[in-house]
Amino acid sequence: MTKHHSSDDASRAAASPTIPTRKDDGARVLILGLGDVGRRFAFGLAGRPEIRELVLASRNEADGRLLAALVAACGDGLVRFVRADAERPAELEALLRRERPDLVLHCASSLSPWLVPGRTDARAAALLAAGFATQLPAQLPLLTNLMRAVRETGLEAPVVGASFPDLTHPILARLGLAPTVGIGNAGMVRARVAAVLRAAGREAEIPHLRVLAHHSQLIPVVRAEKPAGDAPSPRVYLGPEGRREDALAFAGPPLPSRRQLNALPVASGLPAVLALLDPERRLRTSLPGPAGMPGGYPVLVASGRVTLDLPPGLELDEALDFQRRSARSDGVERIDDDGTVHFTAAARAALEPFDPRLTEPLEPARTPERLALLRAYLELR
Template sequence: MTTVLIIGAGDMGERVADGLAAGGRVRRVLVAGRSTAGDAVAATVASARDCLVEAVRLDADRQDEVAELLTSARPDLVVHCASLRSPWAMSGRPDPAARAVEAAGLALRLPYQLPLILSVMRAVRAAGLTGPVANLSFPDVTGPVLARLGLAPTIGLGNAAMMQLRVRAALRAARPDQPLPLIRVLGHHSQVFDVMRANRPAEPDRRCRVYLGEEGRRDDTLAYQAPPLAPGPRYNAVTAAAVVPVLEALLPGAGPLRHSTAAPAGLPGGYPVRIADGSVALDLPPGLSEADAIAFNERMAGGDGVERIDDDGTVHLTAAAHRAVADIAPDLALPIAVDDLAERAALLDSVLA
């Protein structure tokens, strides 16, 4: 019985559960969360799909609870969709504090995104789980931090995969009667909003990279040609569509998949990958080296406020991030150390209250 454990019973957790249940390749889905929201998610998906769906109460911040669940359930795949506060939590807030924190880039809110996946990956190690773990919580940055600690998830989700879907949409509109070529995308989370809004950066080196066909013909403009979609929770529908094929390819007995997605093995940003037999490998186009691909995404991480990540996982923020919060709470832009996540999350809470 193929079992998938989804940690996080919010909107994305429900969308992922429904997508996997609808695909017919998963027999049992466990939806784990701290509140009773998981009960409604499980009941809804179980009613709509031919799949066993169960709600499990879990505080992902408690490593021992996660390890116990992993040991008892032995899932074939773990999907992490949880965070301490959703990236959309401040959507539409007009107050100066919220505007400043958003302007600083998502890396400033790493204390909301990193703690739970850190707890989960430590529990994975403690439980001796060897199956794949896929992470949807800001993987382009949490992945590299976790990699520094030897705790990188198998793969990240969304972001580059969303860009790939936008390229597909543009190609379908332009050539409705022609088969789609192989599409490979190199891009960072910081570039997703421009892609979704069809807002092409004027500077070519700020655009995500799009490679077509086996030969890798460049056409970066395709990422910005699909109909524009304003930022908001509606992006979750595109995220789910981008995520499910990757998750299905990680299941036992799945066929190979060539796709683009975030943070394979904890690399910064997103890359073209080939998933086969439970393993993930880069699938870079001719002429693009792994070193050059990583360097591109490290530069693009500045758009999220990341200056650099130390060997111990400490994240240093950009000068722009410092300027954004200088008049609100300058300490928010100090380096974010893994051991200080709880204190930094509390500081964010006090500023955003």
């Protein structure tokens, strides 16, 4: 029988590659995937003094070149577009060997995470009820291709992932392919809490704000509604002593759960990207998937490394148990040591009337096949 949830999750907490010292004239950053999130990151990074050159990569050459020209006009740094198809590992290897970026920001996915929420048909509703993990085949394959290319080329630069890092990163960690860290999710929850503290005149508490959170809790936080039933809520810790004030996660006004919400993972992720590029910068924040761990954690970004910054009294085993319980609301029952994902009974029940194959155990190598099944289920070309 295949084992699952090995103790390797704990050992990954201290494992994160150190990046090469930043060049005196700035760094070269590669953004792979130019959908809404990738575009927002490009504009956010344009003209930053830490960055010598932005390299924008996607397979849509016409749109990519226009975007590069616009981003270049918005800052004073160099911006180039290069065509690369993330579905073709050989193209990614060639891209990394040629560009040798100082940081890679992965923003590519096979389907937009906003596709299903934007539909009102019964099939989409069932997929939403089953949990976002059923859309894993749209998030994992391209990131897997990138991380294999990173390994093949020996690239030592950090890789920051925006594709469901709470789940894709621990799967890849079991294959020895973990990205450095993710953005969004826990970082977005922390940003929401920080805004609440500022509005209440409690800015002085933000430097010691620590948030333990999971992707499954993001929409409840955005809607300012606690998760239903006994599903875990984000944990909010304040002060050096780690005083709990979890209600702050739901104290802000409701936000629109639409594509414009992409502004939040970018705004909360930009400081982490810049801290990874500057070995003299120290940043305390919360980020998902550090060193292949499940869910999101308080972290310290310093000296080109990402390490856990858990509050006093919170042991790593307790944090990992919180993440495993939280993942059930995304439809994840467990992850085997070989990366196979097993779905919850609730997820299976939601899709049983439509296509139960979508919730069969999913091996990482079978995700392209499952993606084809998912596209057929959604009646996409």
